[in-house]
Amino acid sequence: MxxxxxxxxxxxxxxxxxxxxxxxxxxxxxxxxxxxxxxxxxxxxxxxxxxxxxxxxxxxxxxxxxxxxxxxxxxxxxxxxxxxxxxxxxxxxxxxxxxxxxxxxxxxxxxxxxxxxxxxxxxxxxxxxxxxxxxxxxxxxxxxxxxxxxxxxxxxxxxxxxxxxxxxxxxxxxxxxxxxxxxxxxxxxxxxxxxxxxxxxxxxxxxxxxxxxxxxxxxxxxxxxxxxKDTEQVYQAKIEEEKAAFISREGSQQLFDIAYLQQSPFAETLLFETLHPLGFNAGQVHEICQAFTADAGKVFYSETHRLVKDREAFILSPKTTDDLSRFYIEADCLEMAEPFALQCEKLVRDEHFQFSRNPAVADLDFDLLEFPLVLKKWEQGEYFQPLGMSGFKKLSDFFIDQKFSIPEKENCWILSSAGKVAWIMGHRIDNRFKITKDTRHVFRIRMTSKA
Structure with missing residues (x-):
């Protein structure tokens, strides 16, 4: 040699x-x-x-x-x-x-x-x-x-x-x-x-x-x-093809289709290659596969991400600390940039006024509101009077009725007046602040970016 x-x-x-x-x-x-x-x-x-x-x-x-x-x-x-x-x-x-x-x-x-x-x-x-x-x-x-x-x-x-x-x-x-x-x-x-x-x-x-x-x-x-190294290139090409079939995106979240994964003979491999770069280990991936038929709500964590078992999908999202911040809206406020973009205006209720049917817009009776309004994340135990109802409902029950996922519940913002819920933002206003025949002024709040 x-x-x-x-x-x-x-x-x-x-x-x-x-x-x-x-x-x-x-x-x-x-x-x-x-x-x-x-x-x-x-x-x-x-x-x-x-x-x-x-x-x-x-x-x-x-x-x-x-x-x-x-x-x-x-x-x-x-x-x-x-x-x-x-x-x-x-x-x-x-x-x-x-x-x-x-x-x-x-x-x-x-x-x-x-x-x-x-x-x-x-x-x-x-x-x-x-x-x-x-x-x-x-x-x-x-x-x-x-x-x-x-x-x-x-x-x-x-x-x-x-x-x-x-x-x-x-x-x-x-x-x-x-x-x-x-x-x-x-x-x-x-x-x-x-x-x-x-x-x-x-x-x-x-x-x-x-x-x-x-x-x-x-x-x-x-x-x-x-x-x-060459084998990996072929392997990764197939992984990316499979990921496109079972992963969809909603904003910063990724949804993993459970039905697709259940029928795949390579589900654990697909999840490992998807989740391991985000800090999930092989043992966690095995547990996730065991949770395909578990009740909704089971949560898995890495240092940077969280995976939540929902009804038909696993929901992957970046980890965030609980946002306990409160933001205040004065009566003369025209717009806000935090925690997301909002526009506000005071309108006269006359014969030309028309209600907005956009869920991102709330028309509230200005004279029934107590300023400053408070914008915050919802909390357990809170309740409101849904529009058109005489009784009260817990926010948590409303979320269940509306089939909110866990991340949707955690990301839900509330507009309140003197401690009373006035609007579950993007979803439902409170009956106590609705526009009536006696309303003279309307406070219109428009979400111009997603909460």
Whole structure:
């Protein structure tokens, strides 16, 4: 077998970029360089390319003097070689604590946010990172251990929007061989040896066991990930076709047709691929499938979304905190922008007056109202006198009669006068404030945007 030479790395890089259609010669690049072996090899290779590029270095302040030493190293190296360098220092621990996330996640969020800001500021095209074949295999195993769909098993993609990973064709061994043969300087990160990090445990403990079984494990796993990347494209096309059949939209909400899902042999897969990107896990998706025939009202949550079982559909909506705000409408109010757009006017009740039959418009007896009117969300226990009735009805009973879904009930706004419901906005006015033959002035309120 022909032994791989580090001197082949440059032509292999050019071939990989062309095969994967990663870059055009005119693209201008931001190279993310930590000072470690992988990123210094990437920097050396791109010094041989025709692209315009700058270097971006992050100091996360996580390793004390070692982090500052990395920054000094990068400043010295780039200064010596005439490379334009941008450095950003982050208070990573403070950010992680503030956001309630891990240090690793905080560093990831901070660096990519800054990289993309650099692209926008400099008017450059792509950020390049030095992820390689071993990173791909490690990510595949991490995703497998957590439970993942086919997307996670395809590992790291070489290009995603404005992020490019041009070294995915090369192994860690090939990269370190290149650095040694070309006598490239680089910095060692002591944290790479700490087993408290999941990735390091896989790198130093798990992967060697697989390679003891088959020395070609990493190469084979990378090939499998490449095959799954192509398979994923076919798979996702079918998923999108199915989603179009069972998902409909109403404003910010998505409705999942339960009847369609019940007849599908792939319902759990369809729901997993739809809900997992929104933070729902595989166990929750299984419970959702078990709830197809459950009573309406069962609710499932992710960190960002809520899924409610209604009569004929699951209703997916972004999570919001309960809105306890109250908005006040004075007698001379002409319009409001919050919590949604409203127009108000005082009309004379004469022979030319005509009632509006638009449910988004309420015509109320001005002289029966006590200002300021209060605009608020409905509350349990409230009641009103529906138009045309002499008795009273709880709002909750009215919602049941009208077959309101749970999100519709929660998003319902009430206009009240002196603590009395005057209008269930968009649905029914209260009989106590209706226009009669004795009415002289009309207060007309028009909803010009949806509540």
């Amino acid at each position: 022909k032994k791989w030479s580090s001197w082949a790395m440059f032509p292999d890089l050019k071939n990989y970029i062309a095969t994967e259609q990663l870059l055009l010669p005119t693209d201008r690049l931001v190279l993310a360089v930590s000072g470690g072996c992988d990123s210094m090899v990437m920097l050396d290779l791109f010094r041989q390319m025709e692209h315009d590029f700058v270097v971006a270095h992050c100091n996360f302040k996580l390793r004390g003097a070692e982090s500052d030493g990395d920054e000094v190293f990068m400043r010295d190296y780039c200064g010596e070689h005439g490379i334009e360098l941008y450095v950003k220092t982050f208070e990573t621990r403070e950010f992680a604590l503030q956001e309630g996330i891990s240090i690793e996640m905080a560093a990831r969020e901070l660096r990519y946010q800054w990289f993309y800001e650099l692209l926008d500021t400099l008017k450059y095209d792509y950020v390049l990172t030095a992820h390689h074949q071993d990173d791909l295999v490690e990510t595949l195993l991490i995703n497998l251990s957590r439970g993942t769909g086919i997307r996670g098993l395809s590992g790291i993609h070489p290009k995603k929007e404005r992020l490019v990973r041009p070294l995915l064709f090369a192994s860690r061994e090939q990269i370190t061989s290149y650095a040694a043969e070309h006598q490239l300087p680089y910095r060692e990160d002591s944290s790479n040896q700490e087993f408290v990090h999941q990735r390091n445990l896989i790198r130093h403990k798990i992967l060697p066991l697989f390679e003891a079984i088959n020395p070609a494990f990493k190469a084979n796993a990378a090939k499998t990930a490449a095959i799954l």
